[in-house]
Amino acid sequence: MYKPATKEAWKGRIDKQDGELGLRWHQAVHLLDLGNEIPQADPGEVAFAFIGFCCDEGVRRNQGRVGAVAAPGALRGAMASFAHHLPEQTKLYDAGDVLCTNGNLEEAQEQLGKKVALLLQKGYRPLVLGGGHETAYGHFLGFEKETENVQLGILNFDAHFDLRSYAQQASSGTPFLQMADRLQDQGQLFKYKVLGLQEHGNTQVLFKTADELGVAYTFANHVQYHFLPQLLQDLEAFLKEVEAVYITIDLDVFAAAYAPGVSAVNALGLQPEVVLELLKFVAGSGKLLSIDIAELNPSLDIDNRTAKLGAAILYQVVGEWQKV
Ligand SMILES: N=CN[C@@H](CCC(=O)O)C(=O)O
Ligand SMILES: [Mn+2]
Ligand SMILES: [Mn+2]
Numbered sequence: 591m592y593k594p595a596t597k598e599a600w601k602g603r604i605d606k607q608d609g610e611l612g613l614r615w616h617q618a619v620h621l622l623d624l625g626n627e628i629p630q631a632d633p634g635e636v637a638f639a640f641i642g643f644c645c646d647e648g649v650r651r652n653q654g655r656v657g658a659v660a661a662p663g664a665l666r667g668a669m670a671s672f673a674h675h676l677p678e679q680t681k682l683y684d685a686g687d688v689l690c691t692n693g694n695l696e697e698a699q700e701q702l703g704k705k706v707a708l709l710l711q712k713g714y715r716p717l718v719l720g721g722g723h724e725t726a727y728g729h730f731l732g733f734e735k736e737t738e739n740v741q742l743g744i745l746n747f748d749a750h751f752d753l754r755s756y757a758q759q760a761s762s763g764t765p766f767l768q769m770a771d772r773l774q775d776q777g778q779l780f781k782y783k784v785l786g787l788q789e790h791g792n793t794q795v796l797f798k799t800a801d802e803l804g805v806a807y808t809f810a811n812h813v814q815y816h817f818l819p820q821l822l823q824d825l826e827a828f829l830k831e832v833e834a835v836y837i838t839i840d841l842d843v844f845a846a847a848y849a850p851g852v853s854a855v856n857a858l859g860l861q862p863e864v865v866l867e868l869l870k871f872v873a874g875s876g877k878l879l880s881i882d883i884a885e886l887n888p889s890l891d892i893d894n895r896t897a898k899l900g901a902a903i904l905y906q907v908v909g910e911w912q913k914v
Contacts, residue, residue: 591691591701594623595640595684599663602671615682616670622683622714624705631681631713636912639683639714640666643702645690646887648724648762652754654853657887661897662687662719664888668901680912685709688728695760699728706732706880715911717904720884722853723752726838727765729882733836734772736879743781743832744769745872747865748840749788749810749856753799762853762885770803781832785821785868786810786843786860810843810856815864822871834879835872839865839903841885841896848899851891862899866906873910881907
């Protein structure tokens with residue numbers, strides 16, 4: 591269920607004549623095998639670790655279009671040739687993939703949780719490459735311990751609440767209700783904010799659940815660049831109420847022109863620029879704990895457009911997060 595990283599995933603252009611100044615991410619990434627003991631990250635380093643979740647069983651169970659199982663590879667491929675502009679002490683590691691086998695989503699989520707927990711415990715900042723949005727619950731299991739006595743904030747950029755009932759089975763549509771219940775069992779508050787919601791993409795029962803749980807949400811037509819001051823103010827207020835933030839980005843929050851490679855294509859979705867400003871604000875806040883990108887479906891993508899968007903978002907987040 592776990593596949594260590596290999597350099598095969600990190601291939602790209604090489605500008606040999608330019609030496610260190612021509613460096614790209616694929617030349618800078620170090621491999622980290624979580625199947626063995628891993629060292630504590632050097633305290634003098636800011637260490638980021640990619641961990642893939644090759645799974646779309648949640649999408650299948652949620653009547654979606656499968657293909658997100660291949661997303662971690664596509665995201666690595668899109669990141670590989672990024673020009674390297676990070677300072678010396680900022681390091682990139684690839685910690686490999688957790689695989690979902692025989693449709694055993696629950697076991698795969700447990701495994702993802704264990705890997706994320708290990709990374710955090712060893713001082714790495716996780717960058718989780720989903721997977722369908724069922725990635726989010728596995729990811730959450732990994733920092734549950736870290737946030738036992740810390741007020742967690744969950745920030746979801748998504749056209750959907752993903753608060754469906756999991757009474758019959760968990761899926762890509764249920765992760766945040768699973769989190770809400772888990773947090774309630776632990777006597778913790780569920781501070782969940784969704785940005786980019788589409789009314790037509792969520793039935794009345796989901797709005798009812800959201801209201802009962804006190805979920806904060808902003809519709810997509812208000813997540814626009816010209817509302818940025820208000821959006822930042824709202825985000826600042828949300829950050830004040832929490833001690834640690836988990837960000838999850840469902841790529842179906844973006845308009846179809848930017849993100850055609852998702853299960854649920856979004857005709858009225860967001861433009862990337864405004865999302866980047868909000869992400870950078872949180873990444874620079876000192877409260878970001880962990881982040882994931884979900885719902886990329888490479889088999890539906892056009893010219894790797896969606897993979898490149900997901901990758902570029904990670905590039906920007908790493909650039910800002912490494913400063914704090
Ligand atoms: N993670 C996906 N969530 C959406 C999918 C909606 C759709 O397939 O149209 C949901 O369950 O609401
Ligand atoms: Mn969605
Ligand atoms: Mn989602």
